[in-house]
Amino acid sequence: MTDRKPRRSDATRAAILTAARERFAADGYERATIRAIAADAGIDPTMVMRYYGNKEKLFAAAAEIDIRLPDLTAVPRDQVGERLARHFLDRWEHDETMAALLRAAATNGGAAQRMREMFAQQLVPVVAPVVAEACPDPAQAPARAALVSSQVLGAALCRYVLRLEPFVTMPADEVTAWLGPTLQRYLTAADPAAR
Amino acid sequence: MTDRKPRRSDATRAAILTAARERFAADGYERATIRAIAADAGIDPTMVMRYYGNKEKLFAAAAEIDIRLPDLTAVPRDQVGERLARHFLDRWEHDETMAALLRAAATNGGAAQRMREMFAQQLVPVVAPVVAEACPDPAQAPARAALVSSQVLGAALCRYVLRLEPFVTMPADEVTAWLGPTLQRYLTAADPAAR
DNA sequence: AGTGTAGGCCAACAATTGTTGACATAGCGG
DNA sequence: CCGCTATGTCAACAATTGTTGGCCTACACT
Incomplete structure (x- = not known):
């Protein structure tokens, strides 16, 4: 069809x-x-x-991209962060389309728009149920997802676009080890001060 | 003179x-x-x-930029993260030069080079003594600084370049509240798994 | 006052860009 | 086998770009 x-x-x-x-x-x-x-x-x-x-x-x-996010409801709640970090890193490592979109989005309005759509249509829905478990306010999901985006995109920027030295040579496992807890906190912390 | x-x-x-x-x-x-x-x-x-x-x-x-980082040794160790987050956000909010460099660095090799120099010459030295206190290996400083960069640049990317909605409207105080602990951990955690 | 030099503008160049139209060819359906 | 359409090439256009040289003007210094 x-x-x-x-x-x-x-x-x-x-x-x-x-x-x-x-x-x-x-x-x-x-x-x-x-x-x-x-x-x-x-x-x-x-x-x-x-x-x-x-x-x-x-x-x-x-630049048509499917992030192929896994179903996070099937992942133990306390491993969601690391799982997400690993998935994103892996995705970026094997698909140059992601870097293409990121590079273009910095100067091209259309590409930026595309990036925002990816965020809203692919990241927010997947992340929302996880956030809902740890946080009473359902309206928080977009904000939490945005925080996740900022760390993921920032890492990608340093590693694949700017090629900032310590970040380029750092093993993927180490990157995920560092980013995992960060994403975990963004998703499941009750408030910014909570762990 | x-x-x-x-x-x-x-x-x-x-x-x-x-x-x-x-x-x-x-x-x-x-x-x-x-x-x-x-x-x-x-x-x-x-x-x-x-x-x-x-x-x-x-x-x-x-694009000649001075990040004007504060002397972190004069800041209580457990407030270093939030202090850094606030400083960066403030800097970005009031100096469009930062956004100019970030936008350009995504596609222009020279601008990317400039960004790497800023990182090496301005961020790493300021951050090194703080890292040294919490972590035995002095060679870790660049990696920790790179992690800080990734989160800071990622946030700036979402807020000022991509204009990702939840991030644009989020009050500056809330952003610092979220990013602060992240930077704190990147700087003072003994290892990725430690809090 | 007179003169030299720095500040400024105009016109134009060469190169590159996205994009278009006319023309050739080859393969498939009748 | 004939013809039509999809596939592809060539040349060229109009616009824009960074960049250059020539010329005029006005200020500063002697």
């Missing part, structure tokens, strides 16, 4: 998308040129326009 | 720098054009070139 008849140009489409993700991840939105993307994909720049309309739509297609 | 003879063009120079900071903060490095900056400053684009050489050097001049 959701898949259409396979087109002869599917290979080209995919090549464009792959090249676009690489370029957007490496250079950000403005510096990644359609010509460079087309060259990487081994085709003419015109094809990019034909298949994706314009640069903005190409980026939208390239 | 450090100040030179005042030049007739000092007003223009300052106007350029102010406009540059605003544009770089609002648009990032690539989208902020010299023409737009000159227009904001009410002068000809040529002046920018004459006084700052080229766009890169202009940015370097505009």
